[in-house]
Amino acid sequence: MSYQPSVDTGAQQGPGPGSADPARALDSESTAWLSALRASGPAHEEAVRALHQLLLRAARFEMSRRRSSLGHLAYEEMQDLTLQAADDACVAVLGRLDTFRGLSRFTTWAYKFALYEASVKARRRSWHGREVPLEPQSWALLADRDTGPQGGPEYRELLAAVQHGIESALTPHQRRVLVALTVSGVPIDVLGERLGTSRGALYKTLHDARRKLRAHLHDQGLVPAGAPVRKES
Numbered sequence: 001m002s003y004q005p006s007v008d009t010g011a012q013q014g015p016g017p018g019s020a021d022p023a024r025a026l027d028s029e030s031t032a033w034l035s036a037l038r039a040s041g042p043a044h045e046e047a048v049r050a051l052h053q054l055l056l057r058a059a060r061f062e063m064s065r066r067r068s069s070l071g072h073l074a075y076e077e078m079q080d081l082t083l084q085a086a087d088d089a090c091v092a093v094l095g096r097l098d099t100f101r102g103l104s105r106f107t108t109w110a111y112k113f114a115l116y117e118a119s120v121k122a123r124r125r126s127w128h129g130r131e132v133p134l135e136p137q138s139w140a141l142l143a144d145r146d147t148g149p150q151g152g153p154e155y156r157e158l159l160a161a162v163q164h165g166i167e168s169a170l171t172p173h174q175r176r177v178l179v180a181l182t183v184s185g186v187p188i189d190v191l192g193e194r195l196g197t198s199r200g201a202l203y204k205t206l207h208d209a210r211r212k213l214r215a216h217l218h219d220q221g222l223v224p225a226g227a228p229v230r231k232e233s
Contacts, residue, residue: 026106030102030106034100054114055085055114058114058118059089059118062085062118063081066118066119084117085117085118086114089110158217168216177191177205177209178210181206
């Protein structure tokens, strides 16, 4: 059953700065959620409890979806991780109410915070205690892909040029980030935690590394000057 905050939506003022799009009328349920969460007293407390329950359901869904990567976790640990995700998502939603633009229902918007928090915690937990490879100790990860048409002389020449470019054209930090994210498959939030930096900073480093590597390959006559840079998902 969906939660319907008990507020007089007809008495509400228009959206504040940075909140819902003034040109987009909010649905009554979203308006009620925002009003109750911005209120004080029992109405606010009731709304926060309902929001937390919504986010807990979302976190459970995401943790269940990622269960195969967390097979070593005991049930109690999984529940604790899920609760942490819901708690953090609730804090994030309450702190960003003014950023809700009304492009979807409030519950849909809030739900995504829990999905994100749960996915981050699941990825970090799956890498807990595992070594994060930051140097290209072995190029077998790429060389093993030399199967079929890709395994011909042209591909091996390109692979050798990529290896040389990573080792010679990039800074040590760019090399570590590029290798960890694109060769070793380390999740970006896990890498950020290990290196003590943000996702944004890592994306910037990855972009710069790819740009320099592309320029190196272009100088070798292996790629066109305007070849696009594929973004990380």
